[in-house]
Amino acid sequence: MAPPKKRTLPKPLPDGFILTDTEKKKWRLGKIIGQGGFGLIYLASQHVDKPVAADTDFVIKVEYHENGPLFAELKFYQRAAKADSSEKLDFLGIPTYWGSGLAEHNDLRYRFMAIDRLGSDLQKVCERIGGRLKPVTVLHLGRGLVDVLEYIHENEYVHADIKAANLMQGHRDPEQVYLADYGLSYRYCPDGVHKDYKENPKKGTDGTIEYTSLDAHKGVAPSRRGDLQILGFCLLHWLCGSLPWDNVLNNPTQVQEAKARLMENLPDSVLQMSTSRVGTEVVSFLQYVKSLGYKDKPDYQLLKGLLSCRGTGKLDLSGPGDPAGPSTTKTQEPPARAKVSQEKKKKKWGRAVV
Numbered sequence: 001m002a003p004p005k006k007r008t009l010p011k012p013l014p015d016g017f018i019l020t021d022t023e024k025k026k027w028r029l030g031k032i033i034g035q036g037g038f039g040l041i042y043l044a045s046q047h048v049d050k051p052v053a054a055d056t057d058f059v060i061k062v063e064y065h066e067n068g069p070l071f072a073e074l075k076f077y078q079r080a081a082k083a084d085s086s087e088k089l090d091f092l093g094i095p096t097y098w099g100s101g102l103a104e105h106n107d108l109r110y111r112f113m114a115i116d117r118l119g120s121d122l123q124k125v126c127e128r129i130g131g132r133l134k135p136v137t138v139l140h141l142g143r144g145l146v147d148v149l150e151y152i153h154e155n156e157y158v159h160a161d162i163k164a165a166n167l168m169q170g171h172r173d174p175e176q177v178y179l180a181d182y183g184l185s186y187r188y189c190p191d192g193v194h195k196d197y198k199e200n201p202k203k204g205t206d207g208t209i210e211y212t213s214l215d216a217h218k219g220v221a222p223s224r225r226g227d228l229q230i231l232g233f234c235l236l237h238w239l240c241g242s243l244p245w246d247n248v249l250n251n252p253t254q255v256q257e258a259k260a261r262l263m264e265n266l267p268d269s270v271l272q273m274s275t276s277r278v279g280t281e282v283v284s285f286l287q288y289v290k291s292l293g294y295k296d297k298p299d300y301q302l303l304k305g306l307l308s309c310r311g312t313g314k315l316d317l318s319g320p321g322d323p324a325g326p327s328t329t330k331t332q333e334p335p336a337r338a339k340v341s342q343e344k345k346k347k348k349w350g351r352a353v354v
Contacts, residue, residue, distance in 0.1 A: 010040060010064050013105055018048055019060065019112055021099035027060060027114055028052055039063035039070055044114055057171060058098060059117045065102060065109035069183035074100050074113050076185040080155035093148045093178045095168075118168035118178055122317075126164050129319035132241035135278035135309075137316050141167070141177065142235050142285070142307040148179045149231065150300040153224050156189045157182075160222040161207045162230045164238070175315045186222040195221045197294040209249055210237070214263065215294070217256040225292040228303070232286040233259070235307075239282060240273045263290055281307055 012032060019027045030043030030052025044060040045052040063070045077097035098114040122141075126133065133141075145162065152159055161184045170176035184206050188195055200219030205212055211233045213226035220226075237243050245258035262269045267283040274282070284306045292298060 021101040038067050060114045062112045065111045073182040076182040117171045119171050122167040123165035125317045133238040135276045138238045139307045139309045146303050158222045158227045160184045194295045228289045
Protein backbone atom coordinates (compact mmCIF):
# COMPACT_ATOMS: atom_id res chain seq x y z
CA MET A 1 0.00 0.00 0.00
CA ALA A 2 1.30 3.44 -0.90
CA PRO A 3 2.14 5.65 2.10
CA PRO A 4 -0.52 8.25 2.95
CA LYS A 5 -0.04 11.84 1.94
CA LYS A 6 1.40 14.04 4.64
CA ARG A 7 -0.96 16.33 6.51
CA THR A 8 -4.11 14.38 5.83
CA LEU A 9 -6.59 13.03 8.36
CA PRO A 10 -5.74 9.44 9.24
CA LYS A 11 -8.14 6.64 8.51
CA PRO A 12 -9.99 5.91 11.77
CA LEU A 13 -8.84 3.01 13.90
CA PRO A 14 -11.50 0.49 14.97
CA ASP A 15 -13.51 1.09 18.13
CA GLY A 16 -11.83 -0.85 20.93
CA PHE A 17 -8.43 -0.92 19.16
CA ILE A 18 -5.61 -1.58 21.65
CA LEU A 19 -2.47 0.59 21.61
CA THR A 20 0.75 -0.14 23.47
CA ASP A 21 2.93 2.84 24.40
CA THR A 22 6.72 2.97 24.73
CA GLU A 23 6.49 2.07 28.43
CA LYS A 24 4.38 -1.03 27.61
CA LYS A 25 1.17 0.45 29.02
CA LYS A 26 -1.91 -0.58 27.05
CA TRP A 27 -4.68 1.80 26.01
CA ARG A 28 -8.10 1.05 24.59
CA LEU A 29 -9.63 3.50 22.11
CA GLY A 30 -13.23 4.64 22.40
CA LYS A 31 -15.20 6.93 20.13
CA ILE A 32 -13.73 9.86 18.20
CA ILE A 33 -14.64 13.17 19.87
CA GLY A 34 -12.57 15.65 17.90
CA GLN A 35 -10.51 16.21 14.80
CA GLY A 36 -8.26 18.82 13.26
CA GLY A 37 -6.34 19.30 10.07
CA PHE A 38 -4.17 16.21 10.47
CA GLY A 39 -5.32 14.14 13.43
CA LEU A 40 -8.14 12.49 15.34
CA ILE A 41 -8.89 12.57 19.06
CA TYR A 42 -10.32 9.49 20.74
CA LEU A 43 -11.65 8.81 24.20
CA ALA A 44 -9.27 6.31 25.81
CA SER A 45 -8.85 4.12 28.87
CA GLN A 46 -6.22 1.90 30.48
CA HIS A 47 -8.97 -0.65 31.28
CA VAL A 48 -8.52 -2.58 28.06
CA ASP A 49 -10.89 -5.43 28.97
CA LYS A 50 -14.07 -3.31 28.75
CA PRO A 51 -15.44 -0.52 26.55
CA VAL A 52 -14.19 3.01 27.20
CA ALA A 53 -16.52 4.85 29.58
CA ALA A 54 -18.10 8.10 28.43
CA ASP A 55 -16.65 9.90 31.48
CA THR A 56 -13.06 8.69 31.03
CA ASP A 57 -10.29 11.09 32.04
CA PHE A 58 -8.01 10.37 29.08
CA VAL A 59 -7.89 11.08 25.36
CA ILE A 60 -5.47 9.87 22.71
CA LYS A 61 -4.39 11.96 19.74
CA VAL A 62 -3.62 9.96 16.61
CA GLU A 63 -2.10 10.99 13.29
CA TYR A 64 -0.10 9.37 10.54
CA HIS A 65 3.49 8.62 11.47
CA GLU A 66 4.75 10.79 8.61
CA ASN A 67 3.04 13.97 9.85
CA GLY A 68 4.80 16.61 11.92
CA PRO A 69 2.46 18.50 14.32
CA LEU A 70 1.94 15.66 16.79
CA PHE A 71 5.67 14.89 16.81
CA ALA A 72 6.44 18.51 17.78
CA GLU A 73 3.77 18.45 20.48
CA LEU A 74 4.97 15.10 21.77
CA LYS A 75 8.52 16.37 22.22
CA PHE A 76 7.23 19.28 24.26
CA TYR A 77 5.16 17.05 26.54
CA GLN A 78 7.99 14.57 27.05
CA ARG A 79 10.33 17.33 28.17
CA ALA A 80 7.98 19.58 30.12
CA ALA A 81 4.63 17.99 31.01
CA LYS A 82 5.09 14.49 32.39
CA ALA A 83 2.77 13.33 35.16
CA ASP A 84 5.28 14.23 37.90
CA SER A 85 6.28 17.64 36.47
CA SER A 86 3.90 19.72 38.62
CA GLU A 87 4.30 18.02 42.00
CA LYS A 88 5.41 21.26 43.67
CA LEU A 89 2.61 23.36 42.16
CA ASP A 90 -0.99 23.64 43.36
CA PHE A 91 -2.17 23.74 39.75
CA LEU A 92 -0.35 23.81 36.44
CA GLY A 93 -2.53 24.72 33.47
CA ILE A 94 -0.89 22.25 31.10
CA PRO A 95 -2.51 18.92 30.21
CA THR A 96 -0.57 15.99 31.64
CA TYR A 97 1.23 13.64 29.26
CA TRP A 98 0.62 9.95 30.02
CA GLY A 99 2.33 8.07 27.22
CA SER A 100 2.95 7.74 23.50
CA GLY A 101 4.00 5.29 20.85
CA LEU A 102 3.56 3.95 17.34
CA ALA A 103 0.97 1.59 15.93
CA GLU A 104 0.12 -0.17 12.66
CA HIS A 105 -3.24 -1.11 11.19
CA ASN A 106 -4.02 -2.26 7.64
CA ASP A 107 -0.44 -1.50 6.57
CA LEU A 108 -0.69 2.10 7.78
CA ARG A 109 1.61 3.51 10.48
CA TYR A 110 0.29 5.83 13.19
CA ARG A 111 1.76 7.96 15.96
CA PHE A 112 -0.27 8.46 19.15
CA MET A 113 -0.11 10.37 22.42
CA ALA A 114 -2.23 9.98 25.57
CA ILE A 115 -3.01 13.11 27.61
CA ASP A 116 -5.60 14.46 30.04
CA ARG A 117 -9.10 14.85 28.70
CA LEU A 118 -10.25 18.47 28.78
CA GLY A 119 -13.58 20.25 28.55
CA SER A 120 -14.88 23.04 26.34
CA ASP A 121 -12.65 25.76 24.89
CA LEU A 122 -13.02 29.45 25.71
CA GLN A 123 -13.59 30.42 22.08
CA LYS A 124 -17.03 28.80 22.33
CA VAL A 125 -17.67 30.77 25.51
CA CYS A 126 -16.68 34.05 23.84
CA GLU A 127 -18.94 33.35 20.88
CA ARG A 128 -21.85 32.52 23.16
CA ILE A 129 -21.62 35.79 25.12
CA GLY A 130 -20.92 38.12 22.20
CA GLY A 131 -17.13 38.13 22.06
CA ARG A 132 -16.27 40.02 25.26
CA LEU A 133 -15.35 38.80 28.72
CA LYS A 134 -15.77 40.66 31.99
CA PRO A 135 -12.72 42.78 32.87
CA VAL A 136 -12.10 40.81 36.07
CA THR A 137 -12.19 37.59 34.03
CA VAL A 138 -9.67 38.96 31.54
CA LEU A 139 -7.25 39.70 34.38
CA HIS A 140 -7.94 36.33 36.02
CA LEU A 141 -7.09 34.48 32.81
CA GLY A 142 -4.06 36.69 32.18
CA ARG A 143 -2.49 35.94 35.55
CA GLY A 144 -3.04 32.22 35.14
CA LEU A 145 -1.49 32.25 31.69
CA VAL A 146 1.56 34.15 32.92
CA ASP A 147 2.11 31.27 35.37
CA VAL A 148 1.79 28.72 32.57
CA LEU A 149 4.14 30.65 30.29
CA GLU A 150 6.72 31.02 33.03
CA TYR A 151 6.74 27.24 33.51
CA ILE A 152 6.95 26.58 29.78
CA HIS A 153 9.71 29.14 29.32
CA GLU A 154 11.73 27.72 32.20
CA ASN A 155 11.61 24.40 30.34
CA GLU A 156 13.16 26.02 27.24
CA TYR A 157 9.92 26.21 25.22
CA VAL A 158 7.52 28.84 23.99
CA HIS A 159 3.92 28.12 23.00
CA ALA A 160 3.60 30.51 20.03
CA ASP A 161 -0.18 30.10 19.54
CA ILE A 162 -2.04 31.41 22.60
CA LYS A 163 -5.72 32.10 21.91
CA ALA A 164 -9.17 31.38 23.31
CA ALA A 165 -9.56 28.27 21.12
CA ASN A 166 -6.46 26.81 22.83
CA LEU A 167 -7.69 27.54 26.36
CA MET A 168 -9.61 24.58 27.72
CA GLN A 169 -11.66 24.15 30.85
CA GLY A 170 -10.98 21.10 32.98
CA HIS A 171 -13.04 17.99 32.30
CA ARG A 172 -13.79 17.50 36.00
CA ASP A 173 -13.32 21.07 37.23
CA PRO A 174 -14.39 23.85 34.82
CA GLU A 175 -12.83 26.43 37.18
CA GLN A 176 -9.43 25.22 36.00
CA VAL A 177 -8.20 26.52 32.64
CA TYR A 178 -5.46 24.82 30.64
CA LEU A 179 -3.31 26.09 27.80
CA ALA A 180 -3.46 23.30 25.20
CA ASP A 181 -2.23 22.54 21.67
CA TYR A 182 1.55 22.52 21.54
CA GLY A 183 1.81 21.67 17.85
CA LEU A 184 3.58 24.97 17.20
CA SER A 185 5.64 24.96 20.41
CA TYR A 186 9.27 25.88 19.84
CA ARG A 187 12.42 25.15 21.80
CA TYR A 188 13.79 28.68 21.88
CA CYS A 189 16.68 27.94 24.24
CA PRO A 190 18.00 24.39 23.67
CA ASP A 191 20.47 23.40 26.39
CA GLY A 192 20.41 26.94 27.73
CA VAL A 193 21.53 28.66 24.51
CA HIS A 194 18.99 31.19 23.25
CA LYS A 195 18.34 31.32 19.51
CA ASP A 196 19.72 34.42 17.78
CA TYR A 197 17.51 37.18 16.43
CA LYS A 198 17.36 36.75 12.68
CA GLU A 199 14.71 38.21 10.41
CA ASN A 200 13.55 36.15 7.44
CA PRO A 201 10.76 37.96 5.55
CA LYS A 202 10.35 34.99 3.20
CA LYS A 203 9.39 32.71 6.07
CA GLY A 204 5.66 32.15 6.45
CA THR A 205 3.99 33.36 9.63
CA ASP A 206 3.14 30.49 11.97
CA GLY A 207 0.39 30.75 14.52
CA THR A 208 -2.94 32.57 14.32
CA ILE A 209 -2.73 35.85 12.45
CA GLU A 210 -4.95 37.85 14.82
CA TYR A 211 -2.53 37.36 17.69
CA THR A 212 0.85 36.33 16.34
CA SER A 213 3.77 38.50 17.44
CA LEU A 214 5.52 41.19 15.45
CA ASP A 215 8.66 39.03 15.56
CA ALA A 216 6.76 36.22 13.84
CA HIS A 217 5.54 38.62 11.15
CA LYS A 218 9.22 39.35 10.43
CA GLY A 219 10.08 35.66 10.24
CA VAL A 220 11.97 35.69 13.53
CA ALA A 221 11.96 32.50 15.61
CA PRO A 222 9.50 32.56 18.55
CA SER A 223 10.74 33.83 21.91
CA ARG A 224 9.49 34.61 25.40
CA ARG A 225 8.63 38.19 24.54
CA GLY A 226 6.70 36.93 21.52
CA ASP A 227 4.55 34.68 23.74
CA LEU A 228 3.80 37.62 26.02
CA GLN A 229 2.92 39.92 23.14
CA ILE A 230 0.51 37.28 21.80
CA LEU A 231 -1.04 37.08 25.28
CA GLY A 232 -1.34 40.88 25.38
CA PHE A 233 -3.23 40.91 22.08
CA CYS A 234 -5.53 38.17 23.43
CA LEU A 235 -6.24 40.15 26.61
CA LEU A 236 -7.10 43.17 24.50
CA HIS A 237 -9.43 41.14 22.29
CA TRP A 238 -11.24 39.53 25.25
CA LEU A 239 -11.62 42.94 26.89
CA CYS A 240 -12.84 44.90 23.86
CA GLY A 241 -14.41 42.19 21.70
CA SER A 242 -12.38 43.17 18.64
CA LEU A 243 -8.92 44.19 17.43
CA PRO A 244 -7.96 47.09 15.13
CA TRP A 245 -6.81 44.70 12.40
CA ASP A 246 -9.88 42.44 12.32
CA ASN A 247 -10.99 43.70 8.90
CA VAL A 248 -7.63 43.05 7.17
CA LEU A 249 -6.85 39.51 8.34
CA ASN A 250 -6.42 38.33 4.75
CA ASN A 251 -3.46 40.73 4.36
CA PRO A 252 -0.59 39.84 6.73
CA THR A 253 1.34 43.01 5.85
CA GLN A 254 -1.56 45.23 6.87
CA VAL A 255 -2.04 43.23 10.05
CA GLN A 256 1.64 43.67 10.89
CA GLU A 257 1.45 47.41 10.27
CA ALA A 258 -1.65 47.74 12.45
CA LYS A 259 0.00 45.83 15.30
CA ALA A 260 3.12 48.00 15.00
CA ARG A 261 0.98 51.17 15.19
CA LEU A 262 -0.79 49.90 18.29
CA MET A 263 2.51 49.13 20.05
CA GLU A 264 4.11 52.42 18.95
CA ASN A 265 1.19 54.54 20.15
CA LEU A 266 0.77 53.10 23.63
CA PRO A 267 -0.98 54.02 25.87
CA ASP A 268 -3.46 55.97 23.76
CA SER A 269 -3.97 53.19 21.18
CA VAL A 270 -5.39 50.87 23.85
CA LEU A 271 -7.16 53.42 26.02
CA GLN A 272 -9.12 54.62 22.99
CA MET A 273 -10.37 51.06 22.43
CA SER A 274 -11.40 50.23 25.97
CA THR A 275 -14.20 51.74 28.02
CA SER A 276 -13.04 49.72 31.03
CA ARG A 277 -10.46 50.72 33.59
CA VAL A 278 -8.84 47.34 32.91
CA GLY A 279 -7.52 48.97 29.74
CA THR A 280 -4.83 50.56 31.90
CA GLU A 281 -3.65 47.12 33.11
CA VAL A 282 -3.46 45.85 29.54
CA VAL A 283 -1.57 49.02 28.55
CA SER A 284 0.97 48.44 31.32
CA PHE A 285 1.32 44.80 30.31
CA LEU A 286 1.97 45.66 26.64
CA GLN A 287 4.33 48.51 27.56
CA TYR A 288 6.44 46.11 29.61
CA VAL A 289 6.47 43.60 26.75
CA LYS A 290 7.53 46.40 24.38
CA SER A 291 10.54 47.11 26.64
CA LEU A 292 11.85 43.52 26.44
CA GLY A 293 14.76 42.56 24.24
CA TYR A 294 14.54 39.41 22.14
CA LYS A 295 16.61 37.35 24.59
CA ASP A 296 15.47 39.05 27.80
CA LYS A 297 14.01 36.96 30.60
CA PRO A 298 10.66 38.50 31.61
CA ASP A 299 9.84 39.42 35.19
CA TYR A 300 6.82 37.16 35.55
CA GLN A 301 5.94 38.32 39.05
CA LEU A 302 5.89 41.91 37.83
CA LEU A 303 3.59 40.91 34.97
CA LYS A 304 1.21 39.16 37.37
CA GLY A 305 1.22 42.27 39.53
CA LEU A 306 0.29 44.42 36.55
CA LEU A 307 -2.76 42.19 36.01
CA SER A 308 -3.86 42.12 39.64
CA CYS A 309 -7.39 43.06 40.63
CA ARG A 310 -9.91 42.57 43.39
CA GLY A 311 -12.19 39.64 42.83
CA THR A 312 -13.63 36.46 44.25
CA GLY A 313 -11.04 34.25 42.61
CA LYS A 314 -13.81 32.36 40.84
CA LEU A 315 -13.77 32.04 37.06
CA ASP A 316 -16.75 34.04 35.81
CA LEU A 317 -17.49 33.37 32.14
CA SER A 318 -20.71 35.32 31.91
CA GLY A 319 -20.93 38.33 29.60
CA PRO A 320 -19.90 41.86 30.68
CA GLY A 321 -23.51 42.95 31.13
CA ASP A 322 -24.65 39.80 32.90
CA PRO A 323 -24.67 39.01 36.63
CA ALA A 324 -22.01 36.59 37.79
CA GLY A 325 -22.75 33.22 36.31
CA PRO A 326 -21.41 29.68 36.32
CA SER A 327 -18.04 29.00 34.78
CA THR A 328 -19.49 26.72 32.16
CA THR A 329 -22.65 25.33 30.65
CA LYS A 330 -23.23 21.78 29.51
CA THR A 331 -22.81 21.53 25.75
CA GLN A 332 -23.75 18.87 23.28
CA GLU A 333 -21.29 16.98 21.16
CA PRO A 334 -20.22 19.46 18.43
CA PRO A 335 -21.23 18.86 14.81
CA ALA A 336 -18.66 18.27 12.12
CA ARG A 337 -16.55 21.36 11.66
CA ALA A 338 -17.58 23.76 8.93
CA LYS A 339 -15.07 24.89 6.35
CA VAL A 340 -12.96 27.61 7.95
CA SER A 341 -11.64 30.77 6.37
CA GLN A 342 -8.24 30.67 4.72
CA GLU A 343 -6.48 32.62 7.46
CA LYS A 344 -7.66 30.04 10.01
CA LYS A 345 -6.13 27.10 8.16
CA LYS A 346 -3.15 26.53 10.45
CA LYS A 347 -1.46 23.46 11.85
CA LYS A 348 -4.24 22.85 14.34
CA TRP A 349 -5.74 19.94 16.21
CA GLY A 350 -9.40 19.73 17.01
CA ARG A 351 -10.49 19.89 20.62
CA ALA A 352 -11.62 17.13 22.94
CA VAL A 353 -14.89 18.33 24.41
CA VAL A 354 -17.41 17.00 26.89
